[in-house]
Amino acid sequence: MRVFPAIRVPPDAGQADIHLAWEFPEGVAVNPIKVGICGLGTVGSGTYNVLTRNAKEIASRVGTDIVIAEIGARRDNPNCDTGSVPVNRDVFALAENPEIDIIVELIGGTTVAKELVLKAVANGKHVVTANKALIAEYGNEIFAAAAEHGVTVAFEAAVAGGIPIIKALREGLAGNKIDWLAGIINGTGNFILTEMREKGRDFNDVLAEAQALGYAEADPTFDVEGIDAAHKLVILASLAFGIPLQFDKAYTEGISRISQEDVTYAEQLGYRIKHLGIARDTDKGIELRVHPTLIPEKRLIANVNGVMNAVMVQSDAVGPTLYYGAGAGSEPTASAVVADIVDVARTLTAGPENRVPYLSFQQSALSSHPVLPIDDVETAYYLRMSAVDRPGVLSKVAQILSDDGISIEALIQKEPAEGQNLVPMIILTNRTVEGKLSAAVSRIEGLESIVGEVTRIRVESLAG
């Protein structure tokens, strides 16, 4: 790539000289910026299509063409005609190609992808990736290498697909102290919970359909057990609070045990159940947790349905803000990949001091504020249990809760069904520390008038 014939500023320059450097004509002609796309699956083909279809639009934003110099893919993609762009079966060859300025890693996984990214970085190439697992689990190591080699590693597409949430946290909210964030950051889980609520369907039934529709993988564990969401949450928390990536410290609970009755009772209480990733900055430490959550139905985020994603951020200056859009899919994810390519293209001739830090805060300024164990996290709780239909059961349960300083905010107690002597009892508690609640619940489960396990779901008001 040719460098702009700009007047550069000598180290001893004064204000006046700096302005000289700024007196620079619009729309400087430069050689195109060359990207290498590694991986030609769903996101890779989407990136190829968007860069090609919107080439003129993108060039007139950047001020120079962005050209796909080479594609690295083990196999072709029947849904993507790569025209005259050379396709290399060896993705590592792209990291060695001196023509390429930016390596776009869209392979997925954490083995080949990690090796590729580190090799590209070592060769002084900027990297754009959509790989949430790679960043959440190996980001600290990757960013250290990138800093050493003075290159950018951009990952907007790794969280919430096409929603520019990473840019919002790193730049748009840069003046704020961020208090907490809560996000619907897995479309499959949100689709399942939406169908369960709107159509009264069961979890397994909807999951099967989601798999048929291609929303869910054959092995749905990553989605429904919250691992995918935890990867994204860990990244968002680092950007928000300036802590290193700590995937191993995230608490993760899936939605596979949410029953139709819980969805119904939640609605009767004025709540919706959403699978949220929540990160909160407290004096004691950082909360980092993914779990099903009851939230008031009047909250905007409670009305985010189907496969759509949304992230709500609470900050000290701006207050609550929310970002909504498609969290996955070929072109929505490609939209974020291309936005990163455009950002990187703009920094190609600038120094590192002109760039946004990888994790929003300067690497040297990352904090050691600890991540809180889940037992120390305070929330309110929804409890559902089966009680023998007999006087005094509620008072026993209430007694156990109050012994731990937990009070009851709301209660639903049903008549037993015909020929049954078990009644469902639903309790909303006030806010308490998880450790206390767990102790109380095990004592409640010990009552001979309570049959089976107590179902517990955390409750968050998400009040701005």
Next chain:
Amino acid sequence: MRVFPAIRVPPDAGQADIHLAWEFPEGVAVNPIKVGICGLGTVGSGTYNVLTRNAKEIASRVGTDIVIAEIGARRDNPNCDTGSVPVNRDVFALAENPEIDIIVELIGGTTVAKELVLKAVANGKHVVTANKALIAEYGNEIFAAAAEHGVTVAFEAAVAGGIPIIKALREGLAGNKIDWLAGIINGTGNFILTEMREKGRDFNDVLAEAQALGYAEADPTFDVEGIDAAHKLVILASLAFGIPLQFDKAYTEGISRISQEDVTYAEQLGYRIKHLGIARDTDKGIELRVHPTLIPEKRLIANVNGVMNAVMVQSDAVGPTLYYGAGAGSEPTASAVVADIVDVARTLTAGPENRVPYLSFQQSALSSHPVLPIDDVETAYYLRMSAVDRPGVLSKVAQILSDDGISIEALIQKEPAEGQNLVPMIILTNRTVEGKLSAAVSRIEGLESIVGEVTRIRVESLAG
């Protein structure tokens, strides 16, 4: 300001040399970046407070301190203790202060503010402003001057307060062709419409309260007649479609004529009435319009209530995205001002080629795509009229509409109230061109069985 001792790239440098420039230690020590705040009103004091309170947080994001070198204000603000920062009664003096890198214009209005911004630009200072009227009406002139002097003029705070919508359009969606956007971009109007719907109150009643609460100005024209929203829409449209700012071409209609019955009938039809700014890119030209709009109640943006703002953007790659937050107020607006200061701080030692263009597209690439006159705009319509309670009236009205190729999608016809012979008739039409609808409406108003004017409100599905 001292310049980083970075290795700068000679014009004839190759790839290898450029990487040298990137091999640069993290957290370079530099002299603080100095800002001058002009105007110490609501936003000015909020900016002072946020920059002061979050100084450490901001510095660890930017990598250098941001210092308020001087404040320019005609009078002090009792709600803002400016400590030891020198306050100058002459704002123009700040534009001459060689110490100051960035002038923050928070005076408002288009006279002094314009003179100040142009003077700052002429003196080679970067500018951050929250002034929507100034940018919408004089932005083209200001950006030309800024380009000539190689400085940035940033204005995130000019639209939707603390919501980083300008950054989303210019950067986050840079890979997309944007099809249309629709925004609730005036909090006062949204507060009034929300109260009318939720509490069945009348427009004037709520407006009076909004004025008492300080949401609405003593002269509410700017807010309720849509002028403020039009200023913001014109800016958003330029960023989205790459057209010059054309405030004089925007169609503006306020909410002062929305009656309680319209709100109620809209709800019966499954819609909410919102005061939207809508910009759409069509083959014939750009739609640029602010008016009350019926939107389906299930849309997320239909559930944005009170003084909150939201902007929905429909793009070709990512599809629909939505951005929600506080659109006004001291610290929410300051949040955007500070985000701009941080952005500008990062570009101080970079060349213009490393910056995001003022209007998202390179100045040289702005398009001449025309703005459509409102008569050529196509939407569906809500029509409310008073009809004499007599057979055949509906058929006459339907005949007039069908003569113009307009069909009826939904209809509400009420029984006359006791002792009345006039019945309200509410019609939802299919999509049609405004010119045709206007012609049909005037013929309907000519029917002797129709009494008084026909109320018309545009309907948008906002389908992604």
